Amino acid sequence: MSLQIIKNTKIVLFGALSILLFSLAGSRANEDSYIKTGTQDNFDSQNPQNFFSIGARFVIRYIKSSYRNDPFRTFLEACLVFFIIWYVSRQKYRMNQTEVELSEKEVDELISEWKPEPLVRALTSVEQTILTNTPIINSPNTIIAELSTGTTAINFTSFDFLGIMNSEGAKAKAVQTLRNYGVGPCGPPGFFGTLDVHIELETTIAQFLKAEAAILYSQGMAVCVSVIPCFSKRGDIIVADEKVNFMLQQGIKLSRSKVYWYKHNDMEDLDRVLALANQNSSKKKGSIPRKFIISEGLFQYTGNIIKLNKVMELKNKHKFRLILDDSLAIGVLGSRGAGSTDHFNISAKSIDLLIGSLWGVFGGAGGFCCASKELIGHQRLSGLGYVFSAAMPAIMAITASDSIKRLEIDYILLLSALRKNISTLRNLLNEIDGVEILGDDFSPVIHVELKNEHYFKMIKSSNTGINTSDEISRNQMVEILCGITNEMQNSGVLVVQDIYIVDQEHNVPKPSIRILLSGGHSIEHLEKLSQELKKAIKV
Amino acid sequence: MLENPVSETFLLESFIDSPALNSKLEVEAALKQLPAVSAKSLHLSQTAFKQFNISTEKNYKNAPIATLNPSKPLKAETESLLKCATAVLPEEKKQVSELEQVPIQTLISTYFSFMILLIFAHVRDLLGKFFYPDQYKSLKEQDGYAPLISDFESLWNRRLYTRISDVFNRPITGVAGGHVNLLERTSKDNNRTFQLTGKKTNVLNLASYNYLGFAQSQGYCADQVEKMILEHGISTCTSRLHGGHTSLLSQTEQLVANFVGTEDAIIISMGYSTNSSVLPLLVQKGCLLISDELNHSSLVAGSRLSGATIAVFKHNNPEDLEQVLRKSISQGQPRTHRPWKKILVVVEGLYSMEGELCNLRGIIALKQKYKFNLYVDEAHSIGAVGKRGRGICDLLNIDPKQVDILMGTFTKSFGAVGGYIAGNKSLISMLRLMAHTSVYAESMPIPVLEQVASSLRLIMDDVPECKGEGLARINQLADNSAYFMGKLKQMGFLVLGSKGSPVVPLLLFNPGKIPAFSHECTKRNMAVVVVSYPATPIISGRVRFCLSASHTREDLNLALKHIDEIGDLLQLKLLKK
Incomplete structure (x- = not known):
């Protein structure tokens, strides 16, 4: 775009210069004829040459008079003209600077010579x-x-x-659901894919976790890769545990934010990294970036449990927000089985974004994110896995919902x-x-x-x-x-x-x-x- | 289809058994005698279609189409129909020519409307922030925390989307078949929150991707699913490589491979992740990914995750692709000029927002010379197009093995969810081991898997007790799509899309008409999807009709009647002569 503009200005400037030179040349001739004939007929404005010559005469007169009055100014103007000529004609930096000019024949040769690697390597x-x-x-x-x-x-x-899971009761309920809803909802939630059972399940989850609101994603994997990039963007800061699961890693990668890793479940190191991140970001001018701590409740790769009370303390101290993937902890930890928040007696509402799964312990499919109503609303428009993916089959939603209700009792x-x-x-x-x-x-x-x-x-x-x-x-x-x-x-x-x-x-x-x-x-x-x-x- | 009376007579001929119209010549002669050819032909076609519809309906209820009309081989009938339905293949650039016909005042008024909307949005924001600062607290820095939702980014959502958000995310209940039960909801705070009123309305469903009508709670598929739930349970609760690999999964994968026509296939439990998690495995740093400019968001996410250099070519334009290929292969990688490791061209079989079929033939013609790998996303085309419902390759008579990676989803034509990748053995083995979904995500739930398997068996005509049902569905869909699109064009609407596409987008342009169209449809008991910026270019907001084999001709005629009315009301018939 900018390249185009530069090119255009170049053309305009060259055009202006050439017109100037042309009219200067023309004016000299006209001046001669004017002197010879002494009539005004030659200044007929219909004639383009004459039109230019009027302009040129003014220019010459102007240059003459200014030279007479202020030679330094003329010198300066001449310099300016030369500068413009130099500026326009010099080689410029281009975006595709390294591009090599090739003839069609050379291109064809290169194409026939090129040997791609095989699409996939053989398995070891x-x-x-x-x-x-x-x-x-x-x-x-x-x-x-x-x-x-x-x-x-x-x-x-x-x-x-x-x-x-897969108990006789659950199977009977699944068959009943099949007869009411079929299998697939045939569309993303935005386009007539939202079923009443989805709305009910979202309410059930929010009530069970004592969170403000919940949003369903139709596949467990999609939750992390949707939620993180939805809020954390380029220029924001993420501090993550080095042993978080792969889907969180993918979400972090997709967000393109600046990432700092801290040692697995090491609170001293977390403190240090948070301070470091704050220090680095304060050097940059402008508004404060969004800052997140990302961790798991129950770590899939190690089986350790997050020290949530300490993390909350550090998060508040350094003014970070917390994205907690509680997929494995929900249904397992805590007095009610409501996950790590329950385990540490911390309100789920104080976790900014709480991620959970429905495909594991609850035997359904997909996952969810709990947050404040506003953030859930934002995800319904910007959570890629929610917007662009088909909704969850009713059978899976009902199965998950029944499992949660069973756990509640x-x-x-x-x-x-x-x-x-x-x-x-x-x-x-x-x-x-x-x-x-x-x-x-x-x-x-x-x-x-x-x-x-x-x-x-x-x-x-x-x-x-x-x-x-x-x-x-x-x-x-x-x-x-x-x-x-x-x-x-x-x-x-x-x-x-x-x-x-x-x-x-x-x-x-x-x-x-x-x-x-x-x-x-x-x-x-x-x-x-x-x-x-x-x-x-x-x- | 109805634009040309002669081609129409071919079509009529194959359907009508009435004595007055039993020969092609007679029909032609009759048409020639009439001064108002088009009016008569319209009438004729309507009667013909009515008859056809009754017969197909009978077939649907009683079973195979072939038994009903044994004298005429089914194949010939289908072929003649499809010839008309898919006569125009995507090589012509229809979209451009149609957009050029748009009256300039429509374009100006659209831009003007958006301008007014944006000015109002800013003014309201300004006043709101001044008078009710509490409501805007979350958009500002607070207590050292940056706002999670940026003010500027959310302006569109807060001020424009919210105004019309009642036409999106509409809840339904029951099966999203040809008709669907819409749950009524109201809002007391200008669409910020909604409350269900408890009322249900049964509406004609032109919104769901239910191309072959497999969204059913009764019938062969549902019976099979029930059987499988009782035998094998519901969920595996683990990932494929960690114990979630069931024998049903292996069988269904083989079925998919047979259907698509490749050596092997892998099933992935979610359509979106099929694209977003497989692309990073195919191309990495040092590779080039060339993408159609209108590719779906999941492909874009996958491309970004892959770390490969991304180039874009003009939508459905093989010439431009060739230019991009020539330039990138000859120049090599940026700055270093090293040759690319490999090049992957990613296109879609049927672009769902445009209803446009891919010019696959043109792209495959380049494949030999430029040695790239080809990835075709058949999310919308698999099942929905082609004589045997086997997607774009079937439609264009291309050997599926010429495409390196065929991707598709089960959401649209099969009434299930999830997706698949089909290709050669080595590719699929690699994916079985390395696809993110194989390792880290749930494997496909049993009912969904069985829905896929049973619907595939029906389409492939592998079920003796339902002989011909799959084919009847494919034909019905092709017929419905062609009829519907032809009628809309005849009415003078600006319709995008290739003939034969089950997705028919109708351009609305002005932002005000987007919710208005949806509301008018709801009033007339129809469910339609309206789409606007950012899903489409800002100028071309549209309504998208998705046709289904479960729509009867009466359904469509009723819908067309209503759309005709709405078109007059909202002045949408831009091409009316």
């Missing part, structure tokens, strides 16, 4: 192993699952922490069963040598990491690796864990290792086996798990 052997070892389930995904290999296994892979029973299982299993696992059990005592997400010595032991005993160095590669770890989970699956315990997209993660965790515990598991299930784990890691 480890990746192939992971893919072929992905368990395929041939039955409802409940506590006991039937695998496509024919074995029946105790399922430790489902986020159904309360063990209430039965929370004492459901939560105590889950907590009993968590402490039992943690005790059992802690007895196993060679492994490290991650996560908080309240967390039903249990990551089992093998200690490095143990990896060496296993490599030596299997004699497959020719590893002589002290280092053990990630691929080797993954392959060993693949073997372990496979063995456990065959003997009736369905666990999987936590899989990551390694090259896209900010801070990829060490490979681990992820055990998701449910209140529906019995003591025997837990004992079987620990036995099989022991057997598989060959302790």
